[in-house]
Amino acid sequence: MTEDGQGTFEAFRRAESLVAQRRPLDALAALAPVLEAEPDSSSVHLLAGRAYLGSAQLRRAEQAFQRVLELDPTDHYARFALGKALQRQSRLTEAQTQLRLAVAMHPAPEYQEALGEVSARIAVEESR
Known part of the structure; x- marks a missing residue:
């Protein structure tokens, strides 16, 4: 080197x-x-x-x-982290898409938990 x-x-x-x-x-x-x-x-x-x-x-x-x-494009952690960055910007639908892809690629508990949080938050906002 x-x-x-x-x-x-x-x-x-x-x-x-x-x-x-x-x-x-x-x-x-x-x-x-x-x-x-x-x-x-x-x-x-x-x-x-x-x-x-x-x-x-x-x-x-x-x-x-x-x-x-x-x-x-196969980097599941980058999809998860992108989802978290979008979630923190309150761009929940975009975050949900990235988190769903991350979970589909690699169903880690941390990814599933993040997807559940975003999905629940979307559901609450839609019910208002």
């Missing part, structure tokens, strides 16, 4: 660690050069999306998760 590649890898790992420590703004700062060096890497955009979501930059999170799905 080249020296630049090694630096990019280390910056990515540092950003991962910062997201895990709930320091999304620091993670985004560490990730900036990685995004520039690896614009077509779904894993880089996924990590950026997680950091944007963690820092309540919901539109940017949405864009990052959509980019992941352009690069890899």
Whole structure:
């Protein structure tokens, strides 16, 4: 691996660690050069999306998760995370669509719970 590649890898790992420590703004700062060096890497955009979501930059999170799905339409976690970003923007019907796809692709309890929350909220709003 080249020296630049090694630096990019280390910056990515540092950003991962910062997201895990709930320091999304620091993670985004560490990730900036990685995004520039690896614009077509779904894993880089996924990590950026997680950091944007963690820092309540919901539109940017949405864009990052959509980019992941352009690069890899089978990424169930990106669909789930996109659904969560849409839910937090009160775009419930769009969120429900993404969460349904995530559950169909990978029926994880976390995905099913999120879909149930959105579906219940839609039902309540429709009954008003």
